[in-house]
Amino acid sequence: MSSPSLDELITSLKCLPGVGQKSAQRMALHLLEREQAGAKRISTAILNAIDTVKHCQRCRNFSDDTVCEICRDEGRDQATLCVVETPADVLAVESSAAYRGRYFVLLGRLSPLDGYGPGQLGLDELEQQFGEGDIREVILATSATVEGDITAQYIADCAARHGIKSSRLARGIPLGGELEFVDSGTLSKALSGRQEID
Amino acid sequence: MSSPSLDELITSLKCLPGVGQKSAQRMALHLLEREQAGAKRISTAILNAIDTVKHCQRCRNFSDDTVCEICRDEGRDQATLCVVETPADVLAVESSAAYRGRYFVLLGRLSPLDGYGPGQLGLDELEQQFGEGDIREVILATSATVEGDITAQYIADCAARHGIKSSRLARGIPLGGELEFVDSGTLSKALSGRQEID
Numbered sequence: 342m343s344s345p346s347l348d349e350l351i352t353s354l355k356c357l358p359g360v361g362q363k364s365a366q367r368m369a370l371h372l373l374e375r376e377q378a379g380a381k382r383i384s385t386a387i388l389n390a391i392d393t394v395k396h397c398q399r400c401r402n403f404s405d406d407t408v409c410e411i412c413r414d415e416g417r418d419q420a421t422l423c424v425v426e427t428p429a430d431v432l433a434v435e436s437s438a439a440y441r442g443r444y445f446v447l448l449g450r451l452s453p454l455d456g457y458g459p460g461q462l463g464l465d466e467l468e469q470q471f472g473e474g475d476i477r478e479v480i481l482a483t484s485a486t487v488e489g490d491i492t493a494q495y496i497a498d499c500a501a502r503h504g505i506k507s508s509r510l511a512r513g514i515p516l517g518g519e520l521e522f523v524d525s526g527t528l529s530k531a532l533s534g535r536q537e538i539d
Numbered sequence: 540m541s542s543p544s545l546d547e548l549i550t551s552l553k554c555l556p557g558v559g560q561k562s563a564q565r566m567a568l569h570l571l572e573r574e575q576a577g578a579k580r581i582s583t584a585i586l587n588a589i590d591t592v593k594h595c596q597r598c599r600n601f602s603d604d605t606v607c608e609i610c611r612d613e614g615r616d617q618a619t620l621c622v623v624e625t626p627a628d629v630l631a632v633e634s635s636a637a638y639r640g641r642y643f644v645l646l647g648r649l650s651p652l653d654g655y656g657p658g659q660l661g662l663d664e665l666e667q668q669f670g671e672g673d674i675r676e677v678i679l680a681t682s683a684t685v686e687g688d689i690t691a692q693y694i695a696d697c698a699a700r701h702g703i704k705s706s707r708l709a710r711g712i713p714l715g716g717e718l719e720f721v722d723s724g725t726l727s728k729a730l731s732g733r734q735e736i737d
Contacts, residue, residue, distance in 0.1 A: 347603075353581045371556045
């Protein structure tokens with residue numbers, strides 16, 4: 342490119358996930374040619390977010406305040422806690438509109454080889470919340486992988502020591518899923534977890 | 540989302556071309572969780588590019604200086620001028636490594652209904668360059684659309700008035716193209732433009 346500033350903009354945009362040289366080029370030219378106001382808005386929003394956003398002291402989700410809006414919301418069911426791996430998972434559960442309890446965000450999953458032990462996942466704080474006596478059920482919404490399963494089992498054991506019931510998200514055929522295209526592991530889970538029709 | 544700053548970051552990222560709600564969410568969370576240094580770099584690069592990048596006075600391409608590197612490069616063939624629609628097209632031609640002349644960037648194509656007349660495309664400046672007498676051939680690399688063809692014809696007429704030869708990029712089967720999947724218009728151009736084998 343004939344402009345070092347534009348080159349640097351293209352290179353920096355490659356920090357975005359899923360953005361390679363071609364997309365970064367397209368984005369940079371679009372911002373300069375047609376969207377300078379939007380470009381300034383992105384620049385300000387990034388600096389502002391880095392400065393402002395921290396982790397909620399109670400649920401570890403992203404929040405502008407010490408305790409996030411969801412944790413402060415007294416209209417929510419304080420007796421149910423949904424444990425998820427990432428802030429994106431909170432968004433996913435919220436968008437289902439099927440859950441009105443609180444959350445706890447692990448920001449990872451148990452994986453000692455990668456340096457993720459109970460300390461990194463905030464499991465001490467979680468156990469402390471178990472000890473406070475408000476929670477009656479823990480929904481373990483960690484991912485359906487080996488590490489996710491191990492993390493769920495670890496937390497379930499801990500909850501059991503405090504007399505708290507644990508549950509895991511149902512496994513089965515996704516909505517609109519064609520049986521033909523469902524993998525055998527999922528199908529096996531769907532069979533073993535089959536539900537009686539009333 | 541439980542954080543207004545994060546919400547604003549997600550909304551602002553939707554200014555990028557081809558980025559919707561889901562991608563913007565993924566990008567924002569990625570920047571905050573794993574790439575704060577990269578995020579700051581993007582923010583700085585945007586502000587710097589908006590401040591620094593202007594259009595080259597000679598070829599209208601993006602440039603940090605009044606006259607861009609390509610126009611200043613005396614090793615380039617000053618007798619050939621390649622007319623393209625956008626700065627991205629300059630990148631494309633440069634990456635072919637098959638051209639060593641100068642460029643002229645129209646920043647659009649003739650389309651009076653959209654408000655793009657000869658004035659917006661800098662055709663007065665182009666004609667002035669024709670008048671200077673250095674240029675012997677104009678390669679019209681506008682896009683292969685109706686507006687691109689009309690723009691090329693308009694510039695070719697203007698070049699002819701100054702006794703300058705014009706050419707248009709060859710139309711035909713793309714490299715690696717299977718005849719079976721080439722559209723009939725392209726095939727028709729490829730037939731009428733067939734080349735003798737020496």
